[in-house]
Amino acid sequence: MTAIDWNAELLEQAETLCGAARECARRGWVPATAGNFSFRDASGRIFITRSGLDKGAIQPANLLEIDPEGRVLAGEGKPSAETALHGVLYRRFPGAGATFHVHTVWNTLLSDQFAVLGAVRLENYELLKALSGVSTHEHRELVPILENSQDYLALARELEAALDTYPRAHGVLLRRHGLYTWGESVAGARRHLEALEFLFEVESRRLGVAS
Amino acid sequence: MTAIDWNAELLEQAETLCGAARECARRGWVPATAGNFSFRDASGRIFITRSGLDKGAIQPANLLEIDPEGRVLAGEGKPSAETALHGVLYRRFPGAGATFHVHTVWNTLLSDQFAVLGAVRLENYELLKALSGVSTHEHRELVPILENSQDYLALARELEAALDTYPRAHGVLLRRHGLYTWGESVAGARRHLEALEFLFEVESRRLGVAS
C-alpha cells in the first residue's frame, strides 16, 4: 500500500481528529480498541483510524486514506469492517466533515431499551441546541436504532433506510453496539457526540432504564 | 471590535477563570461547548467567555469584555445569548466577582424533578458551609428553578423575580438546562459550584430521583 500524501493542513486536521479520539479513550467511550474516527477535508479526501488500535494512543500515522466507498487508498494496516458506514454518511451528507463511532455504557443501554420503538426520543433539553440547525430546547430529536449485525453491507443498507426515515437525525444507534454521529468538522462531530452522550445518560437515569 | 486592554493583574485573573473553566470541562460539566464563565475585577470591568467554544481549551484570548448590561466592549467573537443573565447577577450582587454557568447530569435531573416545587431544597449537609455566609450544616438552602426559555430578556426578568423571592440564594437552576452560581471571586464561584453540584448528586441518589 502506498503511503499517505500529507500536507501541513491535512496533518493539522489529522492531529485534531486523533486528539478527539484520545479524549474519547480517556472518558471510557472506546473501550477495548472499539470505535473509529474519520474526517473529510475540503477537497473530499477521507481519512479514518485503522482497526484494532487502542484509541488512547492514536496518532496520524495510524490513519488510512479511503475513498467514499470505503476502499483503502493509502496508509498502513487493516481498515475496520465499519469503514463502509462512514462512507454511507459522507455520501448522504455532503456537508459532513467528520464521523465518530463510540461504544458507551449509556448508549449501549438505551439502544437496547428503545430498540422495540426504533428510536430514542430526546426533547426539551437546552443541550439539544448543540445539534446543528437546532435553535431551541423545544425540539424533538429522534435517534434511530438499527439491529446489530455482522453483515456490514446489510447494515449499510439499513443505515441508508434509517436516514430516509429520519433525514434530520444527528446520530444513529446500533443496538447493544454503539453510536454513529457526524458533523461539519471534527469540532462539530465532537459537539454532537458530547451532546448526545450527555442526553443519553440523563434520559437513562431519568427513566430508570438503567440503575 | 477593539482589542481588550489587559494589564498584568487582569490577565492573571483571566488565567484563573480559564483554568476553572478547563477543570469544569475535564469533569464533563460543560459538554458540547455549553456553559459560560465570567469575572468582574475590582474596578468593575467584566470579562466573559465567548460563545461556541470547547471550554476544555479556553484561553484569555477567548474572553470578551462586556458592560453590566451585557453589551460587548472589546474582544473578538460572538457573545453568548446568556451574557444578559451574568449582567443581572453582577447588578444584583455588588460583591460578586465571578459567575459560572454549567450543564451537568445531576443539575439537569434535579431541575426537572423539582420544577413543580419551584426550588431544590438542600439541608443538613456539612458541605453547605462552603456557601458564603453559612456557618452550620443546620441550614436550609433553596435553589430556585426557572422554566427554560429562548427569550433571554424574559429569562433575565424571571431571574430578577426569583432573586426577589430567594434573596439569599447562592445559585439558580434553569429547568433541564443548567446552573448559575456566583461568588466573591473566581475561587468563590468555584467553591459554590463544587458544593452545589456535590449536593445535587447526593440528593438525586438519596431520593432516587435518578437511577
Next chain:
Amino acid sequence: MTAIDWNAELLEQAETLCGAARECARRGWVPATAGNFSFRDASGRIFITRSGLDKGAIQPANLLEIDPEGRVLAGEGKPSAETALHGVLYRRFPGAGATFHVHTVWNTLLSDQFAVLGAVRLENYELLKALSGVSTHEHRELVPILENSQDYLALARELEAALDTYPRAHGVLLRRHGLYTWGESVAGARRHLEALEFLFEVESRRLGVAS
C-alpha cells in the same frame, strides 16, 4: 506566627501528603475546599493542611505545624476547626502517622442511611485485607457514625467515646459530613481511604441505598 522549621526528610513527607491530597481532589473527594490532611513524623511533630484551600493545588507551604492538642505552633494561615479531631486520633493511636478527612458522595449517603444503627458494617470483601491487621475477607469491619455538630469540642468527646466502643475501627464517619481515616504513614492512610471508599460505593449500590 513563626515559620515551619523544615528539614529534607520532613519536606519529603510533606510533599507525599500534598500529593495524596491533590489525588483526592482529582477524584472529587474534597469538593469546595472541604477535607483536611495531616501527618506525624517519627519525632512526633504534626503537620496539617490549613483551612479554606482548594486541595487540588495544595503545597507544603500551605501546611501548619500543630501540637497534639491541635494548637498551631508554626506556619501561615487559619487552622481548620476540625484540627482537634486529628489530635484525638494521634493521641489515641500512637502508631498513627497520617490522618485524612474527605467528603464523598458515597460516604455522605451511607453515613445518613446507617446513622440509626450507629455504624456501617462491611464484611466478606477481599479488599478488607487492605486494612491494617486484617488478614482475611472473613472480617467484620464496623465504621462508627457520629451525629454531625458544629461544637468541635463535643465532637472530639464523641469521637473518643466511639473509639472506646469500636477500638479496632480503621475509620469514623460524621453523618452527612464525611470520613476520618488514619494509618501508619501517608501511604497507609491512603490505603485505608481507598479501601473504605471503594467498599462504601459497593455497599451503597448493592443495598440500593442510593440510586
Next chain:
Amino acid sequence: MTAIDWNAELLEQAETLCGAARECARRGWVPATAGNFSFRDASGRIFITRSGLDKGAIQPANLLEIDPEGRVLAGEGKPSAETALHGVLYRRFPGAGATFHVHTVWNTLLSDQFAVLGAVRLENYELLKALSGVSTHEHRELVPILENSQDYLALARELEAALDTYPRAHGVLLRRHGLYTWGESVAGARRHLEALEFLFEVESRRLGVAS
C-alpha cells in the same frame, strides 16, 4: 535475592505492563494497593508486580521474576499470595503473554449476585468481539465465579477445575474479590480487561443488580 537480568526488549515489555497498571490505577480499578499484573516473554520468562504497592506509581524496578510455579527467581520484595494463580493461567494457556487481576466496583457486585449460578453470562454485545476468537456479537461468554478463599493452593485447584468446565473463558471472577483475565500480550490482556469491565457495568445497570 539476585537482581533481574533485563535486556532492552524485556524492559520495553515491562514498561508497557507498568503503563497498563498505572492506567488501571487512574480508573480506580486497583484501589488500596490491590491487584497484580504479569507478563511472559517469548522465551518463557515471567515477571509480576510485587505485593503491597500503589499501582499508580509502579515501575519495572517493582517487578519480580518468577517461575511457572510462582516461585521468585529474581528481584526485590515480597510476591503476592496470588502469584500462584498467575502460574496456573500461564501453564494452562501456552499462548498467554500477560495476566491482569483487578478489583472493581462492578466486578465485585456481579461476582456476588451471580455466585449462586456459578458464572456471569454476557451475550449479544458487539464488544464481545474484543475477546480473542470471538467474531460475532451472537456469542455467549460465561465468566466463571470462584468462592473467595485465603487458601491460595485450594484457589489454584478451583481455578484449574473452573477452566476444565469453561475451557473457552477469557476471564474468571473471585466472589466479592475481583477479576483475572489474560491475553496473548499486554495489549491483549488489556483489551480483554476493558471489554469485560465495560460489559460488567452495562449488565449490572441493565439488570438493576446494583443501583
